[in-house]
Amino acid sequence: MMDVRIYTLVHRELTGQLSEGEAQELMALKSQPHVMTLSKDVETIWNISKEYYPTQSWNTQMAKAAFMDRLREDRLLNTSTSQTSYLKYLLWGILLIVIAGMSYWIISEGSRSAEVQETNVVEEIQFASLSDDTKLWIEPGGVVEEVEYRQVKLNGAAIFDVSRDETSPFRIDMGQGVMAEVLGTSFKAISAHEGRPGTISVRDGQVRLYVIQNKNASVYLNAGETGSIDPSTMAVERKETKGSVVLSSELNFSFHNTPLEEAFPLLSQYFGVEFDLSQASLLGCTFSSPLVQKTTLEATLRNIETAYEGLSIQEMGRSTYRVEGKCTKE
Amino acid sequence: MDKSTKDSNLVELLNNKDERAIELLFERFYEYLCSVVYRVVHDYEAARDVVQDLFFDLWRKRGSIHIETAIRPYLRRAAVNRALNYLKKQKIITSQDEDAAIDIPSDDMSGQLNLEHEELEQRIFNAIDLLPPKCKIVFSMSRFESMSYQEIADTMGISIKTVENQISKALKILRREVYTYAD
Structure with missing residues (x-):
């Protein structure tokens, strides 16, 4: 493995990532002719490889022709959509009248309750991923609607892990004119609702929280900060986040001799975080916690660490925890 | 509007929904962006698709494009982001990357080759093409996108140790392939 170390040090030197200690280590290694030769070779390869480009001809003209066809198809689609829209409105109108009539008949007959349910309101924490690869965990009672590419409407609470795309900001309509805008980051958002301010707690990156109607009601939030805007008073609040940013900490769940390999995915689901288990050996170990009620993720993870001294669980940022070690009981 | 139109004016024209602007942008940057994307995805067809999708989205967002830098670095950044997203979707980037020790024979060759620059260059480029897929991606991120170990680890969902x-x-x-004739 010594070679790996030498190559790493030489590469770190070439890319300006060498620490002071590593610089001394490399200098000592270079006193050996073999290492000096290796270093020179790698430097030559590194410098020349910068010019590497595929020799393939990309045929711009043919590609452009195909691209322009695609634009034309798109335009035709939009045109045809607008031409048929009148007919569509008419049909929808007729359909609505029929539905309204049937509803009235059902209610007046009293044959059944007319309780309306939103089908997309989640009953338990639910994981979803959007078309741009953004991941989200929605708290019970919450609804997230993907309005268009990289734009969603939130009612309730959810944790977002937004995929980075500098060409296209990700926007969340949090209700009552409160908006959040990001390029790629991880945070928890709670929508504004009946006097409740729209709130953001940032785990990683930066989020802009603002109100559409009032440019002054705007705040940039960084990792570790929680901010809110009350749409009725335009009051902006910004403070340090207390504890970890997870979904509801008032969940009821319990573990009874649950294999650790199953417990971590469950915790992932409950709290809207991810666990990297690739460095952990969990086989044959179980975890019991009679009723983990109103607990925090941190407390639960510390309980697991206490139960298994060989395991260490560390927060790596961006909603991810790394579990390392072997779960042998002391 | 012709080939002498400045890049910054093209963005303005694109925002005014002038179709000729997207045509000129395509002509100017298609080949460059394909090469940039190829250096990340190492797949010709995928590179073409990624770049075409990028221009298509640029067209769809016309009217609301705000670019604070020059158009070339902006498009390059956008293309690289899309290339990385493509790799993620293809599951080429995964957290299950091999962390195994390197089992390549020890190399004590002299390395003192007196090759002509062009020959050496060609040998290096051929060797890059021969790298195993994940190895090539990590190398490309470091070499061509100047990403740090931490950034590569975050992007690929692997540990810094694996990046190393x-x-x-x-x-x-690369060294073995390039200097193999020294023996």
Whole structure:
């Protein structure tokens, strides 16, 4: 493995990532002719490889022709959509009248309750991923609607892990004119609702929280900060986040001799975080916690660490925890 | 509007929904962006698709494009982001990357080749093409996108140790391939 170390040090030197200690280590290694030769070779390869480009001809003209066809198809689609829209409105109108009539008949007959349910309101924490690869965990009672590419409407609470795309900001309509805008980051958002301010707690990156109607009601939030805007008073609040940013900490769940390999995915689901288990050996170990009620993720993870001294669980940022070690009981 | 139209004016014209602007942008940057994307995805067809999708989205967002830098670096950044997203979707980037020790024979060759620059260059480029897929991606992120170990680890969902291993592996393979005739 010594070679790996030498190559790493030489590469770190070439890319300006060498620490002071590593610089001394490399200098000592270079006193050996073999290492000096290796270093020179790698430097030559590194410098020349910068010019590497595929020799393939990309045929711009043919590609452009195909691209322009695609634009034309798109335009035709939009045109045809607008031409048929009148007919569509008419049909929808007729359909609505029929539905309204049937509803009235059902209610007046009293044959059944007319309780309306939103089908997309989640009953338990639910994981979803959007078309741009953004991941989200929605708290019970919450609804997230993907309005268009990289734009969603939130009612309730959810944790977002937004995929980075500098060409296209990700926007969340949090209700009552409160908006959040990001390029790629991880945070928890709670929508504004009946006097409740729209709130953001940032785990990683930066989020802009603002109100559409009032440019002054705007705040940039960084990792570790929680901010809110009350749409009725335009009051902006910004403070340090207390504890970890997870979904509801008032969940009821319990573990009874649950294999650790199953417990971590469950915790992932409950709290809207991810666990990297690739460095952990969990086989044959179980975890019991009679009723983990109103607990925090941190407390639960510390309980697991206490139960298994060989395991260490560390927060790596961006909603991810790394579990390392072997779960042998002391 | 013709070929002498400045890049910054093209963005303005694009925002005014002038179709000729997207045509000129395509003509100017298609080949460059394909090469940039190829250096990340190492797949010709995928590179073409990624770049075409990028221009298509640019057209769809016309009217609301705000670019604070020059258009070329902006498009390059956008293309690289899309290339990385493509790799993620293809599951080429996964957290299950091999962290195994490198099992390449020890290399004590002299390395003192007196090759002509062009020959050496060609040998290096051929060797890059021969790198194992994941190794090539990690090497490309470091070499062509100047990403730090931490950034590569975050992007690929792997540990810094794995990044170190993959970079070492790449450099070792390249050295072996390039200087193999020294023996």
